[in-house]
Amino acid sequence: MNTSAPIAFRTAVSADIPAIVALVESAYRGESGLRGWTTESHLLDGRRTNNEDVGAVIKRPHSCLLLAERDGQLIASCHVERQGKFGYFGMFAVDPAQQGGGLGKAVLAEAERLARERWQCRAMRMTVIEQRNELIAWYERRGYLRTAEYEPFPYGDERFGIPRRPDLRFEVLVKTFAKQPA
Secondary structure, eight states: OOTTSOOEEEEOOGGGHHHHHHHHHHHHSHHHHTTSSOOOTTTEESOSOOHHHHHHHHHSTTEEEEEEEETTEEEEEEEEEEETTEEEEEEEEEOGGGTTSSHHHHHHHHHHHHHHHHHOOSEEEEEEETTOHHHHHHHHTTTOEEEEEEEEOOTTOGGGOEESSTTOEEEEEEEEOOOOOO
8 A cells, every 4th residue: 555645534424334344343353453553452352343333423413433545445444523512532443554654643633623623622532441551642642631530341241342351441531622713
């Protein structure tokens, strides 16, 4: 793949569901996930998502599944949703073969722009498994702050994976957007 070609962003449609599921699974689980640094394989087994869940995200009001493509190939995706005054950022996946070159940073910046401009959100909120210290540090370098707010991991709901340890929980991270000039 030509990594010097420009990145094109667009909103997902139903026809994209199988490719999105494959990308998310490759980034988070199994052998392909081990090629990148964002894998959760040491914490979770099972699936990360499925066609039904991705389809529901695409159809949900005030929700966008943002796709990044290069030369027509899906290379990254994320879910952005308006939740009150906040944008919510989740289901972030970058093709493991494309990680480490700034693509994730570009996708995150586009998601933040979308939340600010489309929904006039004042901040972006996300949850990250607290044991993912390297990933949390990556978000901190991009302006996200740890809030000391936690949400329980949904043990027993295999839509989120099958936990390999009993102490998982999500930490809430928030980035407040700079005020735009009037």
